[in-house]
Amino acid sequence: MTVRKNQANLSPAEKRNFVEALLELKRSGRYDTFVTTHNAFIMSDTDNGDRVGHRSPSFLPWHRRYLIEFEQALQAVNPEVALPYWDWTADRSPTSSLWATDFLGGTGRSRDGQVSDGAFAVTAGSWPVSVRVDGRGFLRRALGAGGRQLPTRAEVDSVLAMPTYDTAPWNSASAGFRNHLEGWRGVNLHNRVHTWVGGQMATGVSPNDPVFWLHHAFIDRLWAQWQARHPRSTYLPAATTPNVVDLNDVMRPWNDVTPADMLDHTRHYTYDTAA
Template identity: 30%
Template structure:
């Protein structure tokens, strides 16, 4: 395991954790043995425990971006700072593909994780949200906030059961606001209505959309509204990566994009259009940069379009 030391500099220090992509002299490099990202409920108990332990480990490692906080805190910090340009615009799917890759890389390099990112296929739980295996307090990521506890953030309360019941997160909506991991599941009626957004037939219909911009916009709208409104608490704001379920959610979104691409690779593998970012109306291009705000070196969109080539070597 790599050992990192706290910095004592008076100003934030950025240390790059850049991913080493094949150089021009390695142009023949190909992904020959892709790893497989699997749905949470298909993992064995030891595999679930290994993943949970690695995520917990991130909270014991010092931040690589700031003078305070942890490596766990770096991810919500960066996500919030990039949120205005990465959401409701074309970079949403490619930016998050690279972002969750960096999260997986941190789990492996800093916390000795030997598995792969899992995903939560919430379409399987659209009509029975509470029974989703991810909420199990023993073999999952813990459940709802304590109904008898005080309100904390985002209409949520402290999660008091499960592996993340004792974790403390530093930010909420970009501000320094140390607090417990918080969730606030709404009423059964609200959950049923939200489930309509992501039920299997809706997802199947999305896969028939030929236009990238329309597909990506609808996946973002449905997936984000479902998750943020059904879990609330930390997931109600762009510091949502405070909640470890965020990464299972975004790995699922990446899976849906990958499936959409593979439906018609000749047309969809490099399909990319829409707004270049959420702050302008410039048309999106494959040469647009993906800004990781110091978490790693920036790449271009064209570098992250394939899951089995270039930067990556995984499948679903």
Template identity: 25%
Template sequence: MGLGDGIRRNIAKVSKEERDLYIDAVKQLNQIYYSPTGSRTDFPAGHVSYWFKQDEIHQSSHIHGCPAFLPWHREMCNRYEALLRTIHPELSLHYWDWNLDPSAMPDGQGGVINIFDADFMGNADGTVNGGSVGEPLLSAGFYLVNPSDPNPGDGKFRDNRSPVVINKPNPNDPSTWNYPPHYNPADPPKTLTRNKQAGPPPVGVPGSRWAKDADFFNANTWEEFRDLMYGYEQGTSQNSAHGEAHGYIGGNLRNPHISFRDPFVFLLHSNVDRLWAMWQLQPGHAERLDPTQVYNTEGNTTGTGDIESDAFWGILSPLEPWAGFTAQTTATGIIENLLPIRPWFAPENEENQMGNYKTSMDVSVVTPPSYDTAPHSN
């Protein structure tokens, strides 16, 4: 089968029809709004598009270099795939196989495909227009038309500062809080750029810090697997496959706080999740599908720190922002300076809906999606 079978595939090998449906769904998500009756002048902002909400979600939580990194990003990818399916139900969140140069990937039928063209993901050449992504995302409002203007859109744009620190005149009263200049999630980013390195990624090259796929599959423990993926970020080694993938594409992708303004990031993170799924599904390892065993010695970790500096999200931490602004407790470890986000905050309060309060232990998070390189698991 293919289109509509629920399997995430190598994006180079899906049909042109499906790629067209995929980018159409991405663009349409920027025309549908959370809290549609709200206003950009609200705090938290209302009338934020489904697409711009992805950046707001990612910045608000900043879950990197910690045990919850893989499960939290799986939850985000799963929710994004569900959004794509609200536009075209037959779609799946496909992946970029990072062994391949995305500008020259075999399509499985004797041809070669460049996904960085004006029909799909847009420009990734840093020498063209300063690396601006261009079409098809420019005219769809994913960033401003004239990024050279010092004050475009009457000042209604987001800049590239990171991390975002919101203004809190009264730290104990969210009704007094507001956004700093040029960070309102309802506004488009001023720029969106890439600067892809030439040739294929240096996967497995000595000194690259980028492990081969086989190294991931052969990891004996959760700790070994996640160390290969982001050991440098967690401070356990120099391994950094996830970080190197972001840096290979460059531009927005190089900055973890603003990387989710680029739709390509979901193809990258779908591949991160695919490798984790394949590790989980290695024969003879049923414990990797057991929420009480999969995370091994990190299964009882709680949260500490502050998203404005160095948050450490544990496996027992509620998955934010969906669990809600007040979900942090002493039992799970309180992360400070969360950004309240609608609709998982007043006035919609969707954090109270069934299924929104969960941790990395939830079976819906531990159970991997289906990929073309792994058997169905649902």
């Protein structure tokens, strides 16, 4: 069984194995297919039209399936690798261990955001940004620029306390746990982290930055915690809802995966502490 660990607790060998598996997926071209998929959905998901991966109830099960597929791709390179998660309520600084040269590298230079250290810097020659929204072919970051702050534990707890998964109109205006976690309302958890990192993470091609996977693993862990705290609450809506994915509807781009299939993460992986 795959066990996802807090990145702060990874051994040097686990960090090295994770980085090397990422680099191999990049060399093979497989990595960029994940970036392309994410960008296609974030561009097509709209509040008033068909929406699957974002701004909708299926945000959480869609990304859960997406991460499983990516984790399986990593494990095809090295079966010992699992997705780590980044607890940004604890590791809140640009000097935190995940930004070290031996792991993800640090922030970008002020002139153009270019990351200049670590395996994913353009100077290392192994991480060209090919699926992009502008002409810059290098990884960019601006950690905490403009005085931005990451969400706090108290803010996370306030969202985990919400008893209802989602509500009409099932988009970025909805109340409920999903939308507050996604970040279109309230204290803004998921979206705020993307903008705190900056660079590609603030765009539809956010998976170009490897930290995307650690961030979304933590978002998934928070969903698992919410599920454990509210066992009588479940995915909504249940059926016959226009433009969104109901409990037993198939989620594109897969032709055989529904939100119901994604409710029990323990069929696929566990986390290193009880969720």
